[in-house]
Amino acid sequence: MASIRFIHSADLHLGSPFSGMKGLGAEQWKTLQNSTLAAFERLISYTLETRPDFLLIVGDVYDGEDRNLRAQHRFQQGMEQLDEAGIPVFLSHGNHDHLSGGGASFDLPSNVHVFRDSVENMTLPVSGATVKIAGFSYGRRHVTESMIEHYPNKENGIIQIGMLHGSEESDTEHAVYAPFRKEQLLGKNYDYWALGHIHKRQQLSMDPPIVYPGNLQGRNRKESGPKGFYEVVLTDGYAELEFIGAESVRFERIEIDCSSVQHMNELFSIVKEQLEAHDAEALVAELELQNLDEATIHMLEDIPNGELVYALREVLSDPQSFVHISTVQLDRNGLSSELSPFGKQLASRLENWQSNDWKQALKELYNHPKSGRFLPQLNEELQSELQAEAIAKIRKMMALEDPK
Structure with missing residues (x-):
């Protein structure tokens, strides 16, 4: 097998409204609202800088079926940049931005292939090798039937990649769309399965790779930790994956050791020190206060609802940085x-x-x-x-x- 290099991204959710976030300053709110677009710009910049053979975007380019106009414009501009650089793009639409959605539309440049609502297997010559990329877009919001049987088996002498926006049949944490079993994907003998829909980064298999890159930008407390995409190199049956961070705002659950806390000023100092030392560019933190003794936890429980969160936000208030506390929870283990x-x-x-x-x-x-x-x-x-x-x-x- 010849060596190829590509980028695997999914679930951009451009135009996410971030409705319901409370307590943010005006500049923080602006940063959060623009965060999906900022993450997309980082994806485009990295792609232009590293010039892979092609870029994959596996479903949910936009957050809504009406496809936010500003988000579409920014996306079209990004595709134009990649077209000028000669970088092909293969994209599918998912349950959030299915093909039956309304709203205005933009004409994408010729380097972009948008999959139809039936499985296609596109051919791309790369460095003397033949790469085929199979995938489909959601024709409607709810695709509950399995699509795997429509994916072709791998042909001899080619590099076969599958794009699939869906979830495992056994998934109990998410709504199941375009369900599959891992054994079905392995049975196709593909060289790489580029998955989307699940926002948590995970690898279901590495031989061959069956990979969820997660979404490009976290949008709530359940989508915590670093977010981004994978740069993938396939060589002679061997896969090398490198995760590239892209988020501009990180959601994180942070544990605070309060074993030395007896007074509120001590708590404020510890929280401020730990959060300001965090490596995120901008941070929305869900705090868990740990190792509390009886006296301290009773002191904290006597504080009126919400007052502790507001006070900690004030301690961290700094126009030069973005550190926002969403909630504070008390860990009573060991009491x-x-x-x-x-x-x-x-x-x-x-x-x-x-x-x-x-x-x-x-x-x-x-x-x-x-x-x-x-x-x-x-x-x-x-x-x-x-x-x-x-x-x-x-x-x-x-x-x-x-x-x-």
């Missing part, structure tokens, strides 16, 4: 006081609640003709705050008495 059996059961249930559980529990309140219009949007950040506050109250009210 002498225990919950009653019912308290344990209730706290455990709340800790495992998902978005649909919150919506169901608060359905009547939000649908009430009078009160509903005054309530804030039930987004990820609000759910996290409600969850932390509810569990803290349960632990405080339902703790067993210390026999000492």
